[in-house]
Structure formats: structure tokens, C-alpha cells
Amino acid sequence: MNRSSVVFGLLAAPLLGGVGGGAAFATYSIDRTRSASDPVQVEPDYARVQVILDRGCTGCHAGADAAAGLRLDSWDNIIAGSRHGEAIIPFDSDNSLAIELLTKLNGGPHPAELGANPIVADDVLALRMWIDAGARNADGVAPYADATQLLYVANQNSAMVSIIDMEADVVVRTVDLQELGFPPDAKPHHVAVEPDGSHWYVSLIAANRVLKFNRANELVGQVEFERPGMLALHPTEDFLYVGRSMAAVNPPQRIGIISRSDMEIDEIDVFFPRPHSMALHPNGEYLYTSSLAVNQIAAIELASDELELSTLDGPPHVFVQFAISPDGNTMVAAAQLTAKLLVFDITNPMSPELEDIIDVNAAPWHPTYSPDGHFVYFGNLGDNTITVVDMAVRRPAGLITGNGVAEPHGSALSPDGSRLYVSNRNVRGAYTPRYDLGDNANSGTVIVINTETHAIEKVIEVEGYAAGVGTRTRN
Ligand code: HEC
Structure with a gap:
């Protein structure tokens, strides 16, 4: 050398x-609109979301043999995701798989491709709003806010x-x-x-x-x-x-x-x-x-x-x-x-x-x-x-x-x-x-x-x- x-x-x-x-x-301007810090009370809250999921999803997405390993029966289980990855991304409904499946799935919308009733538009909107406000739990806390790794x-x-x-x-x-x-x-x-x-x-x-x-x-x-x-x-x-x-x-x-x-x-x-x-x-x-x-x-x-x-x-x-x-x-x-x-x-x-x-x-x-x-x-x-x-x-x-x-x-x-x-x-x-x-x-x-x-x-x-x-x- x-x-x-x-x-x-x-x-x-x-x-x-x-x-x-x-x-x-x-x-480029600086926009600070996507803050995840302070808990806020928003409608719809988690309780209303769980009612929607219980009505349309937990028939297949609950328990030990939940479809795709995704249990939608509690806040902890929703945010834990499936065996493949997340079901929802806090603050981003557009890129949340659950919303994409309910709105864009080719042959869907999910779960209609499996013969189940599709979820009604008002309920999709409620899920979206909850996700975009941070997918907060009953106490108003957004998931993974304290994650370190x-x-x-x-x-x-x-x-x-x-x-x-x-x-x-x-x-x-x-x-x-x-x-x-x-x-x-x-x-x-x-x-x-x-x-x-x-x-x-x-x-x-x-x-x-x-x-x-x-x-x-x-x-x-x-x-x-x-x-x-x-x-x-x-x-x-x-x-x-x-x-x-x-x-x-x-x-x-x-x-x-x-x-x-x-x-x-x-x-x-x-x-x-x-x-x-x-x-x-x-x-x-x-x-x-x-x-x-x-x-x-x-x-x-x-x-x-x-x-x-x-x-x-x-x-x-x-x-x-x-x-x-x-x-x-x-x-x-x-x-x-x-x-x-x-x-x-x-x-x-x-x-x-x-x-x-x-x-x-x-x-x-x-x-x-x-x-x-x-x-x-x-x-x-x-x-x-x-x-x-x-x-x-x-x-x-x-x-x-x-x-x-x-x-x-x-x-x-x-x-x-x-x-x-x-x-x-x-x-x-x-x-x-x-x-x-x-x-x-x-x-x-x-x-x-x-x-x-x-x-x-x-x-x-x-x-x-x-x-x-x-x-x-x-x-
Ligand atoms: C009839 C049973 C059934 C119902 C009802 C149902 N699902 Fe599913 N869901 C499945 C099955 C089966 C899969 C896996 C599909 C596959 O592997 O192709 C799945 C996959 C998913 C996935 C992707 C998981 C992953 O990472 O692969 C999400 C997210 C999901 N469902 C959300 C929902 C939501 C939200 C509802 C209610 C609106 C719902 N599902 C209702 C059966 C159902």
C-alpha cells in the first residue's frame, strides 16, 4: 500500500x-404537529374501539389459536401485533395493516374475503381516528412511548x-x-x-x-x-x-x-x-x-x-x-x-x-x-x-x-x-x-x-x- x-x-x-x-x-419548514408526548382525551376512546373489535373481529382474533396469532381482545394484545408484525402503527392509520386490510385488500375488504361480514364505514373511521390520535389505552397513554431499544x-x-x-x-x-x-x-x-x-x-x-x-x-x-x-x-x-x-x-x-x-x-x-x-x-x-x-x-x-x-x-x-x-x-x-x-x-x-x-x-x-x-x-x-x-x-x-x-x-x-x-x-x-x-x-x-x-x-x-x-x- x-x-x-x-x-x-x-x-x-x-x-x-x-x-x-x-x-x-x-x-423546508419545521412542523411540530406529530407530538406523541402528552396524553390527550380524544373521541373515540379505546373502550369504543374494543366494542367495534368485539363485534367484528374477535370471533377469529382471540384466544390461543387466534388467526395469524393476532388477538384483538385487549389493548395489550392489539398493540403486540400478530406473529408477523404490528396490526396498527400509533399515529399512522394510513400505514396500519389493520386499516389497509379493511380498506384496500385485493379481494377484500377483510374479513369479507373469508365470508364474514365486512366492517361498516363508520367503524373503520372510528378505528382510524383512534389510531391517528395515538392508539391510546383507557388511561390516555400511547403505546411504546417509553421504548428504549x-x-x-x-x-x-x-x-x-x-x-x-x-x-x-x-x-x-x-x-x-x-x-x-x-x-x-x-x-x-x-x-x-x-x-x-x-x-x-x-x-x-x-x-x-x-x-x-x-x-x-x-x-x-x-x-x-x-x-x-x-x-x-x-x-x-x-x-x-x-x-x-x-x-x-x-x-x-x-x-x-x-x-x-x-x-x-x-x-x-x-x-x-x-x-x-x-x-x-x-x-x-x-x-x-x-x-x-x-x-x-x-x-x-x-x-x-x-x-x-x-x-x-x-x-x-x-x-x-x-x-x-x-x-x-x-x-x-x-x-x-x-x-x-x-x-x-x-x-x-x-x-x-x-x-x-x-x-x-x-x-x-x-x-x-x-x-x-x-x-x-x-x-x-x-x-x-x-x-x-x-x-x-x-x-x-x-x-x-x-x-x-x-x-x-x-x-x-x-x-x-x-x-x-x-x-x-x-x-x-x-x-x-x-x-x-x-x-x-x-x-x-x-x-x-x-x-x-x-x-x-x-x-x-x-x-x-x-x-x-x-x-x-x-x-
Ligand atoms: C372470519 C374470521 C376473521 C374475522 C372476522 C377477522 N379476521 Fe382478521 N384475519 C383472519 C385470518 C384467517 C387472517 C390471516 C389471513 C391470512 O393468513 O391470509 C387474518 C389476518 C388479519 C390481519 C393481519 C395479521 C398479519 O400480520 O398477518 C389483521 C391486521 C386482521 N386480520 C385484522 C382484523 C380486524 C381488524 C378484524 C375486524 C374488523 C378482523 N381481522 C376480522 C380472520 C378473520
Whole structure:
């Protein structure tokens, strides 16, 4: 590997607007209408909803052998969902499966396709109103308001973020960026979450923004950045690092450093085209990024502003994303074009040494390390498989495939490492959703994998093109 060293300085003034010349930045307003915090009393209340469900649904949806494992006989059971996923999404009746089945099911509406009486329009409206007011219980409390293990999923083709509770494995909230004034093609791509869960950030490729939301999913800040892609949070300091989207053909050769507290941004030169991947050393002292156009990796020492470039010989790899072992000694790079996982020794953090090249499947995407550093997981976007690499022997130890794996993109682990979550774009439609709702043939999925058995435990349907994911844990 060849190396070259340069010292860069942070650009003095925050670069707001006009960065890189070519980008036009629209102005978007902040809308705070979707607050989930304060309990409110609304009509219809839960008691009226339960009367409706008891009349039309619990004949099949109650007890141990409830249809689809969905029991609609109590508030707790309604919000727990079916054996597949949620039946309702609080505050979002439009994307709640129960409402979609009652209104859009091809051959329905449910349960008429089974010979039962369809539910009357007034009752559908009452259910909708209850869901849109937060699906609150008899005490006026919205479900999952205190959930702590959340997975945020950017739905790139739907201008939406789906939020999954990793204990219940159901979608518990959605954030519709169009309701906040962003365009339908805003293209949310990747999410980063504060270690304490207090805020989360999402990059919007086509809207040239990084947004900041609070725990109640209210938009509280935003900053302009041309074609943002991957995000990486500093573990202890105020910084959020942002690279450029793959969709950007010739973006500025700079990455962004956002101060999370005030959402001001600086940009730093990386001296190569198309900076994409983003990873922070667990000690918080080094940042790594790489080029989509050339085989170059930049190691940046954050305290000294020193940058070192490593260049690899050979055919173009196209590094999609890095992951760094919890002990900080090893970094892996998923290489799209060569279908390899490259393993670097980073015990000398500024000079990654290539140690191993592991053959994997077509187009490996976002890798994730297990908390103990033993395994690395990633989806292979090109052939609908998920590879498990045993890092002790540096060999694939499993190849996971099955219904729901459809252009796998992002990956994250539950905090204890027992379950792996992989988001799937499903743009080509390899996965057929369980119900034909007319407009859902390309719904993305998040599959839940048991890391002990490698079995797919659940296929959670989300919105179009499930891309990057974020959790409070490392990913
Ligand atoms: C006649 C029995 C019957 C009635 C009545 C009925 N359902 Fe169902 N429901 C089913 C069956 C069976 C399935 C599973 C269908 C399948 O697997 O194709 C299902 C599936 C569902 C699902 C999807 C669960 C999942 O995740 O796959 C929802 C949501 C649902 N029903 C809601 C309702 C609601 C709301 C009512 C009342 C308005 C209702 N159902 C009335 C039999 C019924």
C-alpha cells in the first residue's frame, strides 16, 4: 500500500448553503404537529374501539389459536401485533395493516374475503381516528412511548422513517417527511442515534439535508449538505460525521462534520473523489472514510487534523462501508465490485494494514460486528443472501437466505447481540408482501435473525426501499 500524509485545517466559517456550487437548496419548514408526548382525551376512546373489535373481529382474533396469532381482545394484545408484525402503527392509520386490510385488500375488504361480514364505514373511521390520535389505552397513554431499544429504518423511496421496537419486533412509529414539508423523493438514506436515545439524525440524499429529531420524533434541527449518505456519531463528543451518497456522481471531495448541539457544519477535504463509507474508531480518536471511485482509504486523527491516505493496488473494490471491531484492532471493508470483505489491522490506527481478503457473495453492503467481536454480519445486495464471517478464522461461517431477504442493505444487532436486523430494499420485488394491498408490491422489509441458529424469526414489512438503519448500539 502507498501512503501519503497531509494536514488539513477545518474550514473557518460554517459552510451554509452553496457548498460545492452546483447544489440548489430548498427551504423546508419545521412542523411540530406529530407530538406523541402528552396524553390527550380524544373521541373515540379505546373502550369504543374494543366494542367495534368485539363485534367484528374477535370471533377469529382471540384466544390461543387466534388467526395469524393476532388477538384483538385487549389493548395489550392489539398493540403486540400478530406473529408477523404490528396490526396498527400509533399515529399512522394510513400505514396500519389493520386499516389497509379493511380498506384496500385485493379481494377484500377483510374479513369479507373469508365470508364474514365486512366492517361498516363508520367503524373503520372510528378505528382510524383512534389510531391517528395515538392508539391510546383507557388511561390516555400511547403505546411504546417509553421504548428504549429502537431501530430506525430509512425508507428511501417513501420519504419515511419506520421505527421498530426491538423487544416487540413491531413498527411502533413512522415519521413521514412529506408531512414535514420535504418532497416525496427526499430519499432518506441512513440514520444515526444518540447513545442516550435522546435524538436521532437522518440523511436526505435528494433534499441535501441532515435532519435532527428528538425522542418524540419532532424535527428540531437541520443542516444543508450536498448529497449526504452515511452517518457516524462520535461516541463521546458533539460531532456527527457525514459522507456523500452513492447517488452523487461528482460531489465535493469533502466530508461533513456536524456539531450535533447546534447543527452547524464544517467540511474537510479528503483529497479523493466520492467519499462514502464512515466509521469511527471506538476510542473516538480516529475517523475512517473511503472513496467509491478509487481504492483509497483516509484515516483522520481528529485531535491533530492529520489525514493519511492508503492506496490499494488491484481492481476497483468500491468500498461501501466499514465496521470496526469493539477492541479497535481490526477494520473490515465491504467491497461491492469485487465481492470481498477486506480485513485491515488498525492497531496502528493511521496506517491500516491489509491482512486478509475474504471471498463473499455479490455486492456485500453494510457490515456489523457482534458485540464480542467474534462475528461480522452483512447482507449481499447482489444475490439476496446474508453472510456471517467468523473473525477468529476469517472465513464465512454461515450464509442466510430465505423469504424477506430482498436486496439486503443495512444491518444492526440487538444490544445483547442475540438478534440481527437486516433491512431490505425489495425494489426488484423478490419478496412478495403477505397481503395484496394494490400499492405494496415493493414494500421493503426488516428481517429478524436469531444469531445463534441463523434462522429468520420474523419478516417485518416496512415502506419502500428500506436502506440504512440506526440504533443506540454500535452499528
Ligand atoms: C372470519 C374470521 C376473521 C374475522 C372476522 C377477522 N379476521 Fe382478521 N384475519 C383472519 C385470518 C384467517 C387472517 C390471516 C389471513 C391470512 O393468513 O391470509 C387474518 C389476518 C388479519 C390481519 C393481519 C395479521 C398479519 O400480520 O398477518 C389483521 C391486521 C386482521 N386480520 C385484522 C382484523 C380486524 C381488524 C378484524 C375486524 C374488523 C378482523 N381481522 C376480522 C380472520 C378473520
